[in-house]
Amino acid sequence: MLQLVAVAANDGIWGWDVPTGRSFYSPRWWELVGEQPGETEPHIDVFYAFLHPDDRDRVLHALEAFIAGGQQDYRVEFRLRHRDGGWRWILSRGAAVRDADGRAIRLAGTHTDITERVGAADRLERIVAERTADLVAMRDRAEVSAAATAKMLSATSHDIRQPLQAMALLLGSLQGETLTDPGGKALEAARRALIASMELLEDLLEYSRLDAGALRPALGPIDLRDLLTTVTEGYAVDARRRGIRIVVRPTALIAHSDAQLLGRIVRNLVSNSLKFTSSGAILVAARARGERVRIQVWDTGCGIAPEMQRQIFWEFVQSAPPAQVDGKSPGLGLGLAIVERLSRLLGHAVGMRSEPGRGSVFWIDVPRHRSGAALQGDAMPGRSDLPRLPQSCRVALIENDPDVCDALVGLLRAWGGQVVWSRSAAALLSRIAHEPPDLLIADWHIDGDIDGFEAFDQLERRFQRAIPGIVLTGSYDFDEIRRANPALRKVVHKPVLPDVLFAVLNAELARSGFPATR
Incomplete structure (x- = not known):
């Protein structure tokens, strides 16, 4: 009956007498390696001879553990050499008869051909690896594209904001001129159109930065x-x-x-x-x-x-x-x-x-912030209704864009400020001599070796006092601004309307204890 079962079984059946090394292999087992039954004396060494060299140590370790009783289940996968030169993947399972010490003396089990399953798994693994590589490449391309887009947005927004800033300041300067009623209405219409354009630009640039993943909290x-x-x-x-x-x-x-x-x-x-x-x-x-x-x-x-x-x-x-x-x-x-x-x-x-x-x-x-304690510093004071800086207010300006510089100088003078301007911090220091300014307006990116933030530091070291003012920039790269601004200077983003600029400058003067505007 057992012989009939061994012949009829779909799996290869094997048996092993551990003390003598003698083995039994069913006809199906011999088919798995492409040999005929009876051509080779059944012995455990026959199995080892067909075993793939790369699997030998792993299989021997599993058998030794199972025989010694340290491993209760015997289940291991390996490759057996076929007569045609190929390899068959085998799933081996077994049971044991043990002596009084728990050591196995006889083993028996089955060998199941899982070559197709392993092949399918390998193909799936290769497909997954290829798809993963494709996704990684797509992610890398997306990151490069996002970085390029963020860089383009930063440069483009700066280039667009500069002429808008000059236009806003020039329109502000015209408010102090004598105009006919139609001229005044036209000026107000131009101001409203500029505000609408600035708002649309801000929305489009902000939305583009979000799409590009360029914002990091x-x-x-x-x-x-x-x-x-x-x-x-x-x-x-x-x-x-x-x-x-x-x-x-x-x-x-x-x-x-x-x-x-x-x-x-x-x-x-x-x-x-x-x-x-x-x-x-x-x-x-x-x-x-x-x-x-x-x-x-x-x-x-x-x-x-x-x-x-x-x-x-x-x-x-x-x-x-x-x-x-x-x-x-x-x-x-x-x-x-x-x-x-x-x-x-x-x-x-x-x-x-x-x-x-x-x-x-x-x-x-x-x-809520966990400490719950209020931060240092007073609330920003209220703004003045009249566009007029304090009397005799000395304003230093560093701006390397000619149009923006001309417009700012004209506007500051229209507000009653005494303006000294330059394209770089070094040139400004030479012009103001030994008299510190009451207010400093510095563009972030200026001529020379230092930027607008460093210009503040340089002037304050020279005059041994804090100088109120602002740093103007068309950039919205907040991470870069934070790195460049360890002293936490007041930053105003271009384009800024004259009314808003005046309010911020007035507030900075008030913070410094400068006499109130008149």
């Missing part, structure tokens, strides 16, 4: 009092001109986020509320909610229809036609999409509630 403590005040300053003049109040509720809360990116989110929310509000007020506030801070922007605008509220954070979606927003185009519909993507990048939740005809509230939930 740098998390840290943020004094929300300073952030909210600074952000809303940029919209105060336009709001007053339209009869809209912007109110910032005082707060001592400290958030934990990326200051630049969070500032961009709040700016977009305030800008969005201003676009869709024709009268009333905009309230910006921060409220503690357990371990988080909820920053809210409330408005009394036209509101958002219920069917649009789920789509409002989508790209290129506008909640109201231009006729409903004080005749002003609401732009490309990217502002809130940027808010959603930046909040997702930072891991902050964002939301809104709105009632048509009554207004809206947008919010973002930000983690």
Whole structure:
């Protein structure tokens, strides 16, 4: 009966008398190696002779462990040589008869041909390896492309911002000129068109940077009092001109986020509320909610229809036609999409509630800084209504773009400033001699061996005092700016409108204790 089972079995059956080394191999077993039964004396050495050299040590180790009783299951895969010169993959399983000491004295088991299965697994592994290599190559190409795109965006945005900056400053200078009524209206129309162009440019560049993966958050403590005040300053003049109040509720809360990116989110929310509000007020506030801070922007605008509220954070979606927003185009519909993507990048939740005809509230939930202590520094002072610098204010300017430099000099002089300018820090030092400036405006990338941040350091070392002022830049590479700005100088991004520039300069002077503007 056992002989019949051995002949009929699909697997090769083997047996081994351990003390003598004599073995038994079924006809199917001999087929696995391409030999005829009876051609070779059955012995364990026959098996070893067919075993692939690379598998020998592993198989011997498994057999020895199984015989000694240290391994209760015998299951091992290896290759046996076929008569045709090829190799067959075998799955071997066995059982043992043991003596009183637990040592195996007889073994028996089966050999199953798994060559096709192993071949299929190898083919699958090769396919996976090839696909993985393709994906790695695609990832590498994407990273290179993203880096190139980020570099291109940085260079392009700087080149585009320079003429816009010159235009904004020149328009600001013209406000002090005597103009006819039509001329004044034309100047105001040009100013509004420039503002709209600048906003569209900012949205497109920010969206492109997000698509290129060029933004990397740098998390840290943020004094929300300073952030909210600074952000809303940029919209105060336009709001007053339209009869809209912007109110910032005082707060001592400290958030934990990326200051630049969070500032961009709040700016977009305030800008969005201003676009869709024709009268009333905009309230910006921060409220503690357990371990988080909820920053809210409330408005009394036209509101958002219920069917649009789920789509409002989508790209290129506008909640109201231009006729409903004080005749002003609401732009490309990217502002809130940027808010959603930046909040997702930072891991902050964002939301809104709105009632048509009554207004809206947008919010973002930000983690509280763990220490809970207020940061040092006072809130940014209020802005002056009159575009006039303090009397006899000495302003030093370092700017190597001729158009921007001419426009800045003209504007600063129109504001009553005494201006000394140059293209490099070395040239400026030679011009101002031994009298320190009251205010310094330095472009980041200037002529000479040092940049605008280092120019501040050099002037302060020379005069042994802190010099208030700002560094202007058209770059939005925040990581590079942080590395270049260890002293945390005030940075203003081009293009900046004259009203905003004046407010920031006035605030920097006030921080330094300079007499108030008149």
